[in-house]
Amino acid sequence: MENERNDTAMIQADQVRFRYDPHKKKYAVDGASLQIRKGEFVAVLGANGCGKSTLAKHFNAILLPESGTVTVEGIPTTQEDKVYDIRQKVGMVFQNPDNQIVATVVEEDVAFALENLGVPPAEIRSRVDEAMEMTGIYKHRLKGPHKLSGGQKQRVAIAGVIAMRPDCLVLDESTAMLDPRGRETVMNTIRRLNREYGITVVAITHYMEEAAQADRVVVMSGGKIVMEGTPKEVFSQTEKVRALRLDVPQAAELRDELVKAGVPMPEGIIDEEECAQALYELLK
Ligand SMILES: Nc1ncnc2c1ncn2[C@@H]1O[C@H](COP(=O)(O)OP(=O)(O)OP(=O)(O)O)[C@@H](O)[C@H]1O
Numbered sequence: 001m002e003n004e005r006n007d008t009a010m011i012q013a014d015q016v017r018f019r020y021d022p023h024k025k026k027y028a029v030d031g032a033s034l035q036i037r038k039g040e041f042v043a044v045l046g047a048n049g050c051g052k053s054t055l056a057k058h059f060n061a062i063l064l065p066e067s068g069t070v071t072v073e074g075i076p077t078t079q080e081d082k083v084y085d086i087r088q089k090v091g092m093v094f095q096n097p098d099n100q101i102v103a104t105v106v107e108e109d110v111a112f113a114l115e116n117l118g119v120p121p122a123e124i125r126s127r128v129d130e131a132m133e134m135t136g137i138y139k140h141r142l143k144g145p146h147k148l149s150g151g152q153k154q155r156v157a158i159a160g161v162i163a164m165r166p167d168c169l170v171l172d173e174s175t176a177m178l179d180p181r182g183r184e185t186v187m188n189t190i191r192r193l194n195r196e197y198g199i200t201v202v203a204i205t206h207y208m209e210e211a212a213q214a215d216r217v218v219v220m221s222g223g224k225i226v227m228e229g230t231p232k233e234v235f236s237q238t239e240k241v242r243a244l245r246l247d248v249p250q251a252a253e254l255r256d257e258l259v260k261a262g263v264p265m266p267e268g269i270i271d272e273e274e275c276a277q278a279l280y281e282l283l284k
């Protein structure tokens with residue numbers, strides 16, 4: 001599909017199988033293989049219960065495969081003496097910001113994990129300030145997290161992970177509980193961390209508009225990876241995407257409707273701007 005790079009993958013999952021109950025037949029992840037390259041922004045989509053969170057938890061050794069392998073920068077997650085290194089390289093951000101905030105002042109919250117690791121105070125100070133700048137919450141550093149909006153709280157949680165200087169962020173529906181504005185600020189922050197700071201991003205999302213911003217989209221179904229490609233490659237297969245009980249971006253849907261109505265719209269339209277441009281060309 002795309003050219004393979006020579007550098008080691010950020011994350012490499014090979015034929016991963018996992019079940020929560022070894023006495024039952026059902027596998028939550030059922031033979032998933034996936035490579036996340038360094039610097040990539042990958043969105044993971046799939047209907048409820050298809051195994052997205054379970055697979056993501058394999059990326060920093062929260063879960064270990066029953067069979068198959070996961071490596072992080074070449075290190076197998078089963079290597080017990082490397083679990084700390086792996087968790088430092090791959091940071092996880094979850095759905096509910098309230099469950100991830102532990103301190104009563106923003107900057108203390110961001111510093112929390114570093115303090116627990118015994119990082120020297122001066123180093124903590126500089127890393128925490130940097131993380132708060134990177135996530136756009138520096139101006140709120142002295143506030144109580146409970147006074148912040150959902151989007152701001154989620155950025156505090158991201159800053160806490162960024163302060164660990166991870167190479168990769170895994171976000172499990174980290175915008176799902178936010179209002180549209182909060183979602184946008186968090187997405188902008190994630191994109192900036194990816195583009196400006198080169199942090200690899202794996203974002204599980206139910207929002208097609210968010211997935212459309214990724215370099216690559218991976219679709220899961222029944223514990224397996226069933227589609228993979230650029231957002232254009234994936235979302236232009238509207239029938240197949242819908243058959244997996246997923247939406248397509250509104251612009252792709254509109255393009256399909258127009259084609260059905262006899263308007264000769266070009267292929268591969270997935271965002272509003274492209275859609276508007278194509279209509280404009282047709283009307284000229
Ligand atoms: N802690 C658990 N114990 C037992 N079964 C679980 C547990 N967590 C998830 N499962 C089951 O494993 C399967 C995959 O769940 P998972 O949470 O990975 O899916 P998901 O794609 O993240 O879903 P969602 O979109 O709802 O977050 C489902 O059948 C789910 O019910």
Ligand SMILES: [Mg+2]
Pocket residue numbers: 052053054172
């Ligand atoms: Mg999930």
